[in-house]
Amino acid sequence: KAGVTQTPRYLIKTxxxxxxxxxxxxxxxxxxxxxxxxxxxxxxxxxxxxxxxQRNKGNFPGRFSGRQFSNSRSEMNVSxxxxxxxxxxxxxxxxxxxxxxxxxxxxPGTRLTVL
Amino acid sequence: xxxVTQLDSHVSVSEGTPVLLRCNYSSSYSPSLFWYVQHPNxxxxxxxKYTSAATLVKGINGFEAEFKKSETSFHLTKxxxxxxxxxxxxxxxxxxxxxxRQLTFGSGTQLTVLP
Numbered sequence: 001k002a003g004v005t006q007t008p009r010y011l012i013k014t015x016x017x018x019x020x021x022x023x024x025x026x027x028x029x030x031x032x033x034x035x036x037x038x039x040x041x042x043x044x045x046x047x048x049x050x051x052x053x054q055r056n057k058g059n060f061p062g063r064f065s066g067r068q069f070s071n072s073r074s075e076m077n078v079s080x081x082x083x084x085x086x087x088x089x090x091x092x093x094x095x096x097x098x099x100x101x102x103x104x105x106x107x108p109g110t111r112l113t114v115l
Numbered sequence: 116x117x118x119v120t121q122l123d124s125h126v127s128v129s130e131g132t133p134v135l136l137r138c139n140y141s142s143s144y145s146p147s148l149f150w151y152v153q154h155p156n157x158x159x160x161x162x163x164k165y166t167s168a169a170t171l172v173k174g175i176n177g178f179e180a181e182f183k184k185s186e187t188s189f190h191l192t193k194x195x196x197x198x199x200x201x202x203x204x205x206x207x208x209x210x211x212x213x214x215x216r217q218l219t220f221g222s223g224t225q226l227t228v229l230p
Contacts, residue, residue, distance in 0.1 A: 043220040056217050106159040
């Protein structure tokens with residue numbers, strides 16, 4: 001099976017712009033989660049989508065949003081970019097529908113740089 | 116609520132010597148525990164997982180971890196380090212349902228393997 005894919009791999013934006021990142025999960029996986037990784041804050045959970053519905057949300061401002069399509073592909077959007085949004089954004093997919101161990105498989109990430 | 120503490124931010128070992136990466140967790144329910152590894156400019160790869168079955172868990176590449184409930188620990192070990200083991204390692208806790216299903220990451224341990 002192909003792994004989790006994320007596009008683009010690298011992105012450079014300026015403050016105030018908005019950005020959309022894309023994630024395609026492993027075939028058959030219906031849960032997609034997003035994480036932000038920075039040197040200062042480490043790995044932080046953004047949100048999780050399952051069957052096109054946001055199921056969990058981390059402590060991020062409303063500028064961070066996401067959605068999931070019927071084929072389980074997911075996008076996350078960041079509006080009004082700030083310098084502090086520079087990070088590696090990781091997407092993870094899981095086949096687990098609701099209970100039990102929530103093993104997740106990660107993509108390579110999108111490196112976002114905000115200038 | 117759940118949290119993870121990785122007791123060492125950096126560990127340095129010589130090739131061929133044992134590896135010990137320490138992790139303590141806090142959880143108000145029976146947790147699932149994971150160790151992930153991240154090589155430079157790569158995504159996260161699952162090394163092993165604990166899901167309330169055997170307390171000694173074997174993972175890929177010769178790594179194993181022991182779940183000790185009385186000590187709330189889940190330390191990662193390997194008998195003999197290889198140069199290719201140099202990477203950052205994350206201890207992760209997850210609950211079984213609801214908002215607890217999101218992965219909560221430790222701050223990471225950078226493993227250096229000296230020739």
